[in-house]
Amino acid sequence: MNNSLFSSSNLFPLEHPAIGIPSHPLQYRAIGVVKGIYKPEEGVLTKGVLTTEENYSFSAVLLGKTICTVKKHINLEEAQLWVVYPHSLPGKDELHFQIAGIYKPASPQNPPLPENYFSVRGEVVYSSKSREKVVVKIYHNNYPLRKGAPCFKVELKGKIPNNRLKSFFTFSARLxxxxxxxxxxxxxGLMAAYVK
Known part of the structure; x- marks a missing residue:
């Protein structure tokens, strides 16, 4: 992958301008764009299944700010570029998506967004080269970072160097x-100790 596609700032390596540059170097997040068809459950617009062009299906929910847009402007029979927040479901080897909006292609001045691109930034809490598995813990940025703070996890497929647990990583990933x-x-680098 060509590094020239990503942020020009050394503080934010691997971040694509079209997805948004973090507000500070240690900002937690998991966000991406998926092309697919969202099919709501019968009688429930906000909960359904997002099926990709490759015919893989994921449980999904519409976040509040997206509901009005979907009701008034979106043809759910057609594939859309959905902005999503990925979560790994506890105890299951599968992803769940929170749909946060519709992606609008960047201006001609910005490089195009790679297909099915995701930005994942957080604390590595599990890594196995043999299983090609990395688990990243992501805290909500509007809460103080302390023990018991709200968080979720995202599982990635791949390898990183050994002995990197409790380090803050930024990943570019592809669905x-x-x-x-x-x-x-x-x-x-290593995360600071939690504030008690």
């Missing part, structure tokens, strides 16, 4: 089938 596959990563 391939049912997995988020690591394309590139950058280690931003």
């Amino acid at each position: 391939e089938g049912k997995y988020l596959v690591i394309q590139e990563y950058f280690n931003l």
Whole structure:
């Protein structure tokens, strides 16, 4: 992957301008764009299934700010570029998507967004080279970082160097089938101890 596609700032390696540059180097997030068809459950617009062009299906929910847009402007029979927040479901080897909006292609001045691109930034809490699995813990940025703070996890497919637990990583990943596959990563260092 060509590094020239990503942020020009050394503080934010691997970040694509079209997805938005983090507000500070250690900002947590998991966000991406998926092309597919969202089919709501019968009688419930906000809960349904997002099926990709490769015919892989994911449980999904519409977040509040997206509901009005979908009701008034979106043909749900057609594939859309959905902005999503990925979560790994506890105890299950599958992803769940929160749909946050519709992606509008960047201006001609910005490089195009790679297909099925995801930005994942957070604390590595599990890594196995043999299983090609990395688990990233992501805290909500509007809460103080302390023990018990609200968080969720995202599972990535790929490898990173050994002995990197409790380090803050930024990943660029791509949705391939049912997995988020690591394309590139950058280690931003060990996390500070939690505030008690």
